[in-house]
Amino acid sequence: MTLFFTFLLPLLISFAIGQQYGYQNQHNNYPSLDSSEKFPWVVAVLNTDDLFTRYIGSGSLIKPNVVLTAVHILNDISENELVVRAGENDISTTQDQQHVDLKVLRIVAHEQFNKYNAENNVALLILKSGFTMTRNIQTIALYMGGGRVQRNSCFFNGWGKEEWNSKDYPSTLKNTKIEIIENDICQRILGWPLSTRQFCAKGLQGKDCSGDGGAPVVCKTGENPYTLAQVGVVNWGSRKPSDNKPTIYTNVYSLRGWIEYQLRLPANFVPDLIVEAV
Template identity: 25%
Template sequence: MTHQKGVNLTDIRVKDAQEFVQVRPSQQGSLEDMWQVRSSCESGRIVALKCSECGLRPGALRVVGGTDAAPGRWPWQVSVRQGSRHRCGGSVLAPSWIVTAAHCVHSYRRLHASGWLVGTGVARGSIEQEAGVPVEKVIYHPLYNGSSLDYDIALMKLRVPLNFSAQLTETLKEALVPLISTRRCNSSCMYEGELTARMLCAGYPQGKIDACQGDSGGPLVCQDDLTWRLVGVVSWGQGCAEPNHPGVYTNVAQLLPWIYRTTEIY
């Protein structure tokens, strides 16, 4: 898998003796024939290239750089599962409603809702042995775009309401990440305009702490006095905990009207 993007020269630190390679398209000749070494970059734009193996990173599943959460600390956290297999995270919206990411369920839209289960109280470890709560209906946002991950939000209506009680957690991870302005996150050094109004960024420019595969659909929460607010839903990002590639989350505030309307209809 290769990834490439253009970066403004003014956005990076360049040494005085820095040299550049100008690449020209060519149908013939060797790779060396396609480029020329330059002492300056006249276009003001350079290309950052990255190659990596496809698939999941060994040992990089779920929260990177986080710590074990105390039992019961995040009681709204759930596991969205197909049978006994964990697919994504989610948050309790109401006794009969779960909010998660659309990309977690859209690929399986032909799967009957009863094929989904919501696990509560256990985030990993022995979750495979837990029964889970069956799902009655899966509703993803009608404007969800699988290419850009815009409107990446979905609701699950449970067949039976949740019975709130003391929570049991095994190895649920938590991580403190600061919000990053959309303007900065959309700069050429980060995501170069890929964020829409339905997205927000959180993380560190240096990386090292981030959500990862398996965390999709999980909550990004912010404390407002004594109340915790669901601000974001884990959506996407380039790699996990990479420098200048913070986590991207669905902006819940932008989609509240759809959430209210959907829960009232169903």
């Protein structure tokens, strides 16, 4: 079943040492992971090419006007058919918290995306304007080293399916916990080499997660105090209900050079776009 938003159009991410990159949460006060305002960096990527606004995947806000997501969810959709929604939690109601929709100026898909093994499955959505930072709309820093990743603290968020026997998608943003495992261990389990631009994690046994493509994988980094940083992006893969093998994700750290390069290009840079946190 396709997930639709509830109104008509007219009413309408081996780890190394380095530095984190991107627009930072100025107050360093991400909401508690147990609070009602859980994951303010998660955005919904919407297709508006028909009467209804249709959810196609998730992404992360890494700058006020830049979303990091996966190539495969876009499926040759053009910029003018896309909308990014931030601040959303429960799509079945407009009463829980205020969301904001922005249009997409440019899609920057990785030119070496491999649809057969999902290597380089990453894309940037450059928005026509920037989101104003609020309590429920915040950026997430990309992991660029700068502290040990707590591999058993990772999770991703989206509106994708939860269980194999489910026909519907959840209306409320869900939290899926995973644990990163070493690539050499993963390769032995899978039986084939793993790209350095990917990593493995366990935790999806018995879960479907169809519709979570592009969702940010976030982990705790450092200790006392820890910070949250995006280390990966939910990738594409074919799974079956009985499949207990690890799941493959896009490695954000390995693609930092590509991301930084793209955001320096004049065509992908919106000047004088500075949004202060409120």
